[in-house]
Each structure stands twice: as structure tokens, then as C-alpha cells.
Amino acid sequence: MKKLAVLGASGHGKVVADTAHCCGWDLVEFFDDAWPARSENGHWSVVGDSKAMLARLLEYDGVIVAIGDNKVRNDKLVTLMSAAAPVVSLIHPMAFVSRYATIGVGSVVFAAAVVNADAKIGLGAILNTGCSVDHDCQLGEAVHVSPGARLAGSVSVGDRSWIGIGASVKQLIRIGCEVVVGAGASVVSHVADGVVVIGVPAKVR
Numbered sequence: 001m002k003k004l005a006v007l008g009a010s011g012h013g014k015v016v017a018d019t020a021h022c023c024g025w026d027l028v029e030f031f032d033d034a035w036p037a038r039s040e041n042g043h044w045s046v047v048g049d050s051k052a053m054l055a056r057l058l059e060y061d062g063v064i065v066a067i068g069d070n071k072v073r074n075d076k077l078v079t080l081m082s083a084a085a086p087v088v089s090l091i092h093p094m095a096f097v098s099r100y101a102t103i104g105v106g107s108v109v110f111a112a113a114v115v116n117a118d119a120k121i122g123l124g125a126i127l128n129t130g131c132s133v134d135h136d137c138q139l140g141e142a143v144h145v146s147p148g149a150r151l152a153g154s155v156s157v158g159d160r161s162w163i164g165i166g167a168s169v170k171q172l173i174r175i176g177c178e179v180v181v182g183a184g185a186s187v188v189s190h191v192a193d194g195v196v197v198i199g200v201p202a203k204v205r
Contacts, residue, residue, distance in 0.1 A: 001026045001027055002024065002025050002026045002027070002061045002062075003025070003026065003027045003028075003029070003059065003060045003061050003062075004017075004020050004025040004027070004028045004029070004060060004061065004062045004063070004064065004088070005029055005030075005031060005053055005056070005057075005059075005060040005062070005063040005064075006020070006028060006029070006030050006031070006044075006063075006064055006065075006066045007030075007031050007032070007050060007053055007063065007064070007065045007066065007067065007076055007080070008030070008031075008032060008065060008066040008067040008068075008073075008076075009030040009031075009032035009034065009035075009038055009040075009041035009044075009046045009066075010041070010066065010067070010068065012066055012067070012068045012126075013030060013041055013066035013067075014041060014042045014043075014044070015110060015129075016064060016066040016090065016108055017030070017041070017042075017043075017044050017066075019090045019092045019108060019110060019111075020064075020090055022092055022093055022094075023090055023091070023092070023093065025062070028044055029044065029045055029046075029047045029060075030044055030045065030046040030047065031046065031047065031048050031049060031050055031052060031053035032046050032049065032050075033049045033050055034046075034049075035047070035048055035049045035052075050076070054079075054080075054083055054085075057083065057084075057085050057086070060086065061086060062086050062087070062088035063080060063085045063086055063087055063088070064087065064088055064089075064090060064106060064108070065077050065080065065106060065124065066108075068126070068144070070142040070143070070144055070160040070161070070162060070178075071142070071160055071178075073124050073126075073142050074123075074124055074141055074142035074159070074160055077106045077123060077124045077142070080106075081105075081106075087105050087106045088105070088106075089103050089104070089105055089106060089107045089108065089109075090107075090108045090109070091103065091108075091109040092109060092110050092111040092113070094111040094112060095109045095110065095111060095112065095113040095114070095115075095127075096113070096114045096115070097109060097113075097114075097115045098115060098116050098117040098118075098119070100117040100118050101115045101116065101117065101118065101119040101120070101121070102119070102120045102121060103115070103121045103125075104121050104122045104123040104124065104125060104141070105123055105124075106123050106124040107121055107122075107123070107124060107125040107126070107127070108125075108126055108127065109127040110126075110127065110128050110129045110130075111129055111130075112129055112130040113127045113128070113129065113130060113131050113132070113133075114131075114132040114133070115127065115132075115133045116132075116133065116134045116135045116137075116153075117135045117136075118135055118136045119133050119134070119135060119136065119137045119138075119139075120137070120138045120139070121133070121139045121143075122139050122140045122141040122142070122143060122159070123141045123142065124141055124142040125139055125141075125142065125143045125144070125145070126143075126144040126145065127145050128144065128145060128146050128147045128149075129147040129148075130147050130148050131145045131146065131147060131148060131149045131150070131151075131163075132149075132150050132151065133145060133151045133155075134150075134151055134152050134153040134154075134155070134171075135153045135154070136153055136154040137151050137153070137154065137155045137156070137157070138155075138156045138157070139156075139157045140157060140158045140159035140160070140161070140177065141159045141160065142159060142160045143157050143158075143159070143160065143161050143162075143163070144161075144162045144163065145157075145163045146162070146163055146164050146165040146166075146167070146183075147165050147166075148165055148166045149163045149164065149165065149166060149167045149168070149169075149181075150167070150168040150169065151163070151168075151169045152168075152169060152170055152171035152172075152173075153171045153172070154171055154172050155169050155170075155171065155172070155173050155174075155175070156173075156174045156175065157169075157175045157179075158175060158176045158177030158178070158179065158193065159177045159178070160177060160178045161175055161176070161177060161178060161179040161180070161181070162179070162180045162181065163175075163181045164180070164181050164182045164183040164184070164185060165183045165184070166183055166184045167181045167182065167183065167184060167185045167186070167187065167202075168185075168186050168187070169181070169187040170186075170187060170188045173187055173188070173189070173190055173191070174190045174191070175187065175190070175191045176191055176192050176193035176194065176195075177193045177194065178193060178194045179191050179192075179193065179194065179195055179196070179197070180195075180196040180197070181197055181198075181202065182196065182197065182198035182199070182202070182205075184200070185197055185198050185199055185200065185202040186199075186200040186201050186202055187201070187202045188201045188202070189201070189202075
């Protein structure tokens with residue numbers, strides 16, 4: 001029996017767990033710092049907090065972080081990797097990932113997402129439902145590309161940046177670290193680190 005431990009009992013975590021079952025994991029259990037007040041996450045049990053997860057790593061064939069906040073997810077992933085945890089990635093069977101793309105460890109690629117040739121995805125990314133990452137894109141660590149967002153060819157996205165639902169990014173654009181691209185925004189020029197951009201065309205808020 002293949003057992004997966006998931007850190008973060010959230011709505012996002014439910015989709016991670018469901019994807020894990022689609023990928024052939026037999027048993028999925030959650031760990032969350034709201035435990036023991038929170039003992040279940042939908043169809044799945046919450047069996048301990050993050051300290052308990054670190055203490056029980058040998059019980060699991062794989063672990064993954066299912067926390068939406070990019071910085072927190074990045075920090076938790078680094079902690080797990082430092083503890084030699086068996087961190088895995090999950091790619092939904094209904095996603096398309098080119099054989100020539102690279103997906104960083106700890107990442108999740110949900111149903112109907114597309115990742116094209118020579119795209120490089122960093123550690124702990126979330127490529128959410130129905131998003132697309134085109135050829136030669138480079139995404140840093142803990143990037144989240146939201147449902148329905150579109151990155152054209154050769155886009156670069158810095159660490160811990162968030163591309164909002166339905167946003168689009170023109171080819172060859174550079175987006176810095178810790179950027180938030182608002183829902184439905186259209187990014188047609190480069191974006192500096194640490195800013196929020198919204199609108200069509202996207203401008204700094």
C-alpha cells in the first residue's frame with residue numbers, strides 16, 4: 001500500500017489528495033497545525049500536526065505540502081527536505097506535461113493543466129486546474145499559476161509569485177519574485193519584484 005502524507009488540510013489540500021488518488025496513491029492522510037481541533041478534511045483524516053509529521057516520516061512512501069500561501073509552502077518544503085523527507089510531486093493523469101519539461105520536486109499539476117516543451121518549473125509549484133505554461137517558460141520556487149491562467153512562451157516568473165485566476169502573460173515577459181498578478185490581468189510588460197499588478201493592461205496597484 002502506497003501511503004502519502006499531506007501537510008495542510010485546506011480546500012487546496014482536498015484537490016491535492018484527490019489528485020494523489022488519481023495518481024495511484026492508496027492512502028492519503030493529512031497533517032495540519034489546527035489538529036486536534038481539526039480531525040478531518042472532507043473525505044480524508046487529519047492525524048497530527050506538522051511536528052507529528054516530521055516524527056512519522058518513515059511511515060509514509062511520500063510527503064507533499066498543500067498550503068496555498070507561497071512563502072509558507074516554500075518554508076515548509078525546505079524544512080521537510082532538510083529532514084530528508086520523501087517529498088514527491090503529483091501530476092494529474094488528465095494534465096499534459098511535455099516529456100521535455102522539468103517539474104520541480106514538491107510540485108502539483110492539476111487536471112487540464114498544460115506544460116509545454118522545455119518549460120522548467122521550480123520546487124513546490126502549484127500549476128492549478130486548466131492553466132497553461134508554454135514552451136521555454138522558467139518558473140522559480142513556490143510559484144502558483146492559478147486556474148485558467150496563461151503564460152505564453154519564454155515567460156520567466158520569480159520565486160513565490162502568484163499568477164491570479166484567468167490572468168495572461170505575453171511572451172518573453174519577466175515577472176519578478178513575490179509578485180501578485182491580479183485575477184484576469186493581462187501582463188504585457190516586465191514586472192519588478194514584490195509588486196501587485198492588476199488590470200488590462202496590467203499596471204502596478
